[in-house]
Amino acid sequence: MALFADRSAAGRELAESLQPWAGQDAVVFGIPRGGVVVAAAVARSLGLPLAAAVVRKLGAPSHEEFAVGAIAGGVRVVNDAALRASHVTPEQLAFVEDMERVELRRRGALFHTDDDVDGITAIVVDDGIATGATATAACLSLRARRAETIVLAAPVAPADWRPERDVVDEYICPHRVRDFWAVGQFYDDFTQTSDAEVVELLTHDLRE
Template identity: 50%
Template sequence: MTELPFQDRHDAGERLASHLSGRVTPPAVVLGLPRGGVPVAAEIARRLDLPLDVLVVRKLGVPGHEEFAMGAIASGGVTVVDEDLVTRLGIGPRALDAVIERERAELARREQAYRGDRAYPDLAAATVVLVDDGIATGATMRAAVQALRRLGAGRCIVAVPVAAPDSLTLLRDEADEVVCLAAPERFSSVGQWYRHFDQTSDAEVRQCLADAAAPGTPRG
């Protein structure tokens, strides 16, 4: 396990890259989950000399408690819902559908904002390093892994700086490999494990992608 807290997302990405070095062989691509996962992914891509892209995923928040995930949706028409949680909380189909439709609209907006008309990279037979700044419930990352399967990824490595232990257990059943630097037992939120955890903006995501795509961008 690594020393906590991380200074910021860039520090987390540098440390993750060190752990991934030598474990990822081309063809490979690094995909960040917007928005907070993209600065982490950008550092990994830069240091491992790999292409950077994004995979848009949206959490489905419990009505009235939106920070608490009851599922997630992702590019490619993937929907993951925690049916047991939905039943326990008494969330009816109409309320669930309303959340899904709202998040689909935001997913489409972000797809356009970050990707425009660019097609996804060719993932067939490729290793995909799927990155976020941390994992709480794991619903968002699980949806992302399932989306990658639909997009034809050859191998999926989930790479995160910090995660809740229970969520890691679930993800290991879905991904080919999970690389996590820290899994503290007393986990309440991702942000508690960073000294600086400002919200990542759309502009920062676009800048990370532009910097990675620019000819002559220094790497390593």
């Protein structure tokens, strides 16, 4: 059963749980692509600036949507249990990572992800959390860039998933679901978000 009509609706609902940060010295970082749509709705509701936290999932060769790890700027996260479960060899992982690093650089340049985050509160938003690899990589990357406080926020995630304590300072998730198999199951409209839509959301925020 779907919980949200679309990503914007999910963002508006998520923003209700993030009201303590409204008007604070904080930036909302959406994980491209779909997470930026959710983050844009959060940023508008809280009156905060919007930016992108570019991450690339390392998918299993036999099932690309299943994340065995993720990479972000200066960060590499690998889930050893997922590697074993999907029988991914070191050679296969290296091949996937090489390809994803090319896309990581492309998106970083396109979405202008080099802003100074030293001392701020970073609210990291995605459209949902499945394995947690991409969210973890995004948070660690912002931590490495000296963000003072990391808040991870997602509208839906598995009930038994939690971020590591040294990765985030706050974890906000209004829907923690036991019967979880894919983020898309919780959306009526889970249409893929384009690069152009992400750029438009980010530049629209800059114009306001």
